[in-house]
Amino acid sequence: MEDNSQYFLDLIKRSRRGRFKVYIGMIAGVGKTYRMLQDARTMLQGGTDVQIGYVETHGRPDTIKVLKGLPVIPRKKIFYKGKEVEEMDLDAILQIHPEIVIVDELAHSNVEGCRNAKRWQDVMELLDAGINVLSAVNIQHIESLNDEVRNIVGINVKERIPDLVLQEADEVVNIDLTAEELVDRLKAGKIYAKEKIQTALDNFFKTDNILQLRELALKEVAFRVSKKVASEVNPIVKNGKGQSRLLVCVSSNSETQQRIIRKAARLADFHNAEFVALYVQTPKENNDRIQLNTQRHLMSHLELVVQLGGRIRKVVSDNIAQTIAIICREEYITTLCMGQPSLTLPRLLTRAKDYRNLLLELKAMSIDLVIFA
Numbered sequence: 001m002e003d004n005s006q007y008f009l010d011l012i013k014r015s016r017r018g019r020f021k022v023y024i025g026m027i028a029g030v031g032k033t034y035r036m037l038q039d040a041r042t043m044l045q046g047g048t049d050v051q052i053g054y055v056e057t058h059g060r061p062d063t064i065k066v067l068k069g070l071p072v073i074p075r076k077k078i079f080y081k082g083k084e085v086e087e088m089d090l091d092a093i094l095q096i097h098p099e100i101v102i103v104d105e106l107a108h109s110n111v112e113g114c115r116n117a118k119r120w121q122d123v124m125e126l127l128d129a130g131i132n133v134l135s136a137v138n139i140q141h142i143e144s145l146n147d148e149v150r151n152i153v154g155i156n157v158k159e160r161i162p163d164l165v166l167q168e169a170d171e172v173v174n175i176d177l178t179a180e181e182l183v184d185r186l187k188a189g190k191i192y193a194k195e196k197i198q199t200a201l202d203n204f205f206k207t208d209n210i211l212q213l214r215e216l217a218l219k220e221v222a223f224r225v226s227k228k229v230a231s232e233v234n235p236i237v238k239n240g241k242g243q244s245r246l247l248v249c250v251s252s253n254s255e256t257q258q259r260i261i262r263k264a265a266r267l268a269d270f271h272n273a274e275f276v277a278l279y280v281q282t283p284k285e286n287n288d289r290i291q292l293n294t295q296r297h298l299m300s301h302l303e304l305v306v307q308l309g310g311r312i313r314k315v316v317s318d319n320i321a322q323t324i325a326i327i328c329r330e331e332y333i334t335t336l337c338m339g340q341p342s343l344t345l346p347r348l349l350t351r352a353k354d355y356r357n358l359l360l361e362l363k364a365m366s367i368d369l370v371i372f373a
Contacts, residue, residue, distance in 0.1 A: 018127040021171040022106070023136040026217040027210060029191030030182060032136035032175045033057070033104055037066045040102050040134065044070065049099035053126075054088035054119075056104050060190060073101075080111040087114055090122045093131065100132045107141035107159040120165045127168070136175075137161060139217040143307055144262045144269070152212045153204055162307040163269060166224055174221035179210040223270070230272070244273035247328060248337040249320075250305065252285055252298035256339060260372045261301060264337040265308035267370070273335065275310040277302070278327050280320045321354035325361040335368045 025032040033055060044050045052072040057063040073096060076089035087110055093101055103126070108119040116122050123133050140149040143160045150156050166172065177185070183205065185191055192200055248264035251257055261277065268275035279302065285294075302312055313331070317323040328336060362369055 016130055018130050018132040019170045020123070020127055020132070020168055021134045021173065022166060022169045023134070023173050023175050024217055024221055025136070025138050025175045026177075026213040027138060027140075027182065027204065028058075029060070029185060030138075030175050030177050032138075034060075034063050034066055035173075035175050036102060036104070036134050036136055037063070037070065040070060040100070041066065043100065051093075051096065051098040051101055053093050053101040053103045054105065055102060058191075059193070062190060073098075078111055078113045080113065085111055087111060088119065088122060090115060090125065093126060094129055097129070097131060100134060101126060103133055103135045106135045106137040106165070107161050109159055118161070120161045123165075124168070139213055139220060142166065142220065143304075144266045145216060145220070147259045147262055148216060149213070152216075153209050155204070162309070163265065164307070164309045167227075167269075167309070169224070170228075172221050172224040172228075174217055176214065176218070179207050179214065182210055183207065227269075227272070244268075244271050244334045245276060245332055246271070246273040246335045246337060247276045247278055247324075247331060247333040248305075248310075249324060249339070250277045250279045250298075250301050251339070252279070252290070252294050252301070257297070257301050258304055260337070260339045261304050261308065261310075263372050264370075265305075265310060267335070267337065268310075271335075275305075275308065276313060276327075276331055276333070277305040277310050278313045278315065278324065280323045281314060281316045282320065283318055286316075319354065321358040325358050328362070328365060328367055333365075333367055335370060336362060337370045337372065339372055 023032040023036050037055065040050045040052070050071070052067070052070055054075065055063075055067060055072075057067060073089060073092050075086040076092070077084055078087055079085075088103065103119065103123055106120050106123065110117060110119060110122070114122075116125065123135055126133050139145060140153070140157045141160050142163060144163050146157065146160060183201070186197055186200060186205055189197065246264060246268040248261060250261065264277075265275055267273075279298070284290075290298075305312055313327055315323050315327065324336070327333070359369070
């Protein structure tokens with residue numbers, strides 16, 4: 001009865017929540033904000049109460065033109081490091097309570113003095129208050145795609161949104177241009193000022209980069225749309241023994257650990273699986289012995305798990321393989337994900353039997369094993 005009651009309360013809460021639409025682009029200047037403002041103008045003309053919570057025009061003439069005449073909620077002025085900066089006025093939007101609010105730059109980091117550290121957190125608060133939100137983000141700002149984007153453009157994008165934000169979206173729209181159209185827009189001065197055009201062409205806006213980012217954006221939107229359709233046709237039963245569950249093993253010192261976590265989270269998301277991360281604390285990693293930088297790495301890894309919608313299990317043990325098997329059984333795990341194990345001779349000699357037993361346990365429990373390179 002308790003589970004059914006909670007499910008009913010969740011439905012009520014969800015029905016009162018605002019609707020959330022996200023415009024995704026492959027790169028800056030593709031037209032996300034312009035399209036969002038066009039849609040806002042159309043809805044306003046149809047009698048809907050639409051207001052601008054925050055829009056960044058970047059000085060682009062087309063965006064400035066389409067923004068003209070739309071109702072704008074004034075920004076909040078904050079003094080930060082001796083300068084006056086403007087941020088979205090979250091409290092003013094909540095008080096005015098428009099039917100729909102436009103919130104640009106979803107991955108933006110708010111300055112100190114704002115209630116929330118990130119703009120996407122502001123958006124979640126608006127949705128919880130029953131306000132419908134239209135927002136926009138580029139593909140490079142999605143957390144689980146960070147490694148793929150870095151491989152494409154050679155840049156580590158610092159401002160990122162957790163995948164959970166997109167999972168909350170009721171509608172995801174891809175704003176697409178061909179590489180040729182985008183480069184033409186850039187050369188015509190419609191994206192950046194004249195002095196920045198050549199630098200952009202030589203770096204982020206290389207044709208090969210654009211094509212790969214475009215493919216990534218198309219795949220991401222197709223993935224989100226297919227998940228939305230599947231969830232509406234066949235809702236997932238939470239916490240049931242029949243639900244797929246993915247366990248990823250987290251270590252404290254692996255340089256590639258965050259890439260492994262992101263891959264595991266994407267895999268879990270793809271299969272609608274619950275995502276669990278296991279950290280086995282060995283005696284050499286107890287609080288008295290673990291080095292400070294190693295502890296920082298570990299905290300960063302665990303924070304990433306939470307951002308990607310995962311749940312953490314921490315177990316103290318000197319037998320990692322045995323602990324993995326125990327947790328797999330306790331959590332009804334269906335897929336186990338690990339990084340490539342170290343195959344140095346000393347480790348092979350001391351742990352070969354343990355890992356052989358783990359493989360036998362996984363086979364007996366019908367658990368798939370995925371090893372990420």
